[in-house]
Amino acid sequence: MGEFLEDFGKLSKSSFAQHKKMLPKLKRVKSKELDQHFAKAHEEKFQYMDCLTCANCCKTTSPIFLQTDIERLAKVFRMKPSEFTDEYLFRDADGDFVLKSAPCPFLNSDNTCLVYEERPKACREYPHTNRKNMHGILNLTLRNTLVCPVVFEIFQDFEKDFRK
Structure with a gap:
C-alpha cells in the first residue's frame, strides 16, 4: 500500500495542472x-475501492471539526469540549478547528477509525463527490485529487467525458 500511495502522490501531483484546466469546463x-x-462516478468507483486499504485522507489531512x-x-472521551479542543485541535488560518497532527490520532494501525460511529461530519461526507451542488465545491474537489485516489480517478475519467 505504501508504494501505491507513493505512486499515487507523484501521479496526482503531475496531473494536477491538467485537472485544474478542466474546472472551467x-x-x-x-x-x-x-x-x-459526480454521483454516478462516485458509485462506480466505490464499488471497487475500499477506503480501509488507503486511508490517505486520515493520514495526510484534517477534517474541519464543527462545534x-x-x-x-x-x-x-469523557472530556469537556474545551479539553478535547486543547488536546487534539487548533484553529487554522480560516478560523476552523482542525487536528493538531497528522495522521489523525483516531486512526488505528489497520486503517479503521477509533471513533467511526461518532466521527466528524466532514469525515462522514468525504470525499464529497456524491453531494448536491458540486459547482460550489469544485475547487475543494480539485484539491482532493491530491488526497483521494477515487477523486483522482473521477477527474481522470471526466477528462475523457468533458473534452469539449
Whole structure:
C-alpha cells in the first residue's frame, strides 16, 4: 500500500495542472447534470475501492471539526469540549478547528477509525463527490485529487467525458 500511495502522490501531483484546466469546463455543465455525473462516478468507483486499504485522507489531512463534532467526541472521551479542543485541535488560518497532527490520532494501525460511529461530519461526507451542488465545491474537489485516489480517478475519467 505504501508504494501505491507513493505512486499515487507523484501521479496526482503531475496531473494536477491538467485537472485544474478542466474546472472551467465543469463549471459550464448545468448544476443538476454535474451532480449526476459526480454521483454516478462516485458509485462506480466505490464499488471497487475500499477506503480501509488507503486511508490517505486520515493520514495526510484534517477534517474541519464543527462545534457539534467537538461536543460529540468530547463525550466519547469523557472530556469537556474545551479539553478535547486543547488536546487534539487548533484553529487554522480560516478560523476552523482542525487536528493538531497528522495522521489523525483516531486512526488505528489497520486503517479503521477509533471513533467511526461518532466521527466528524466532514469525515462522514468525504470525499464529497456524491453531494448536491458540486459547482460550489469544485475547487475543494480539485484539491482532493491530491488526497483521494477515487477523486483522482473521477477527474481522470471526466477528462475523457468533458473534452469539449
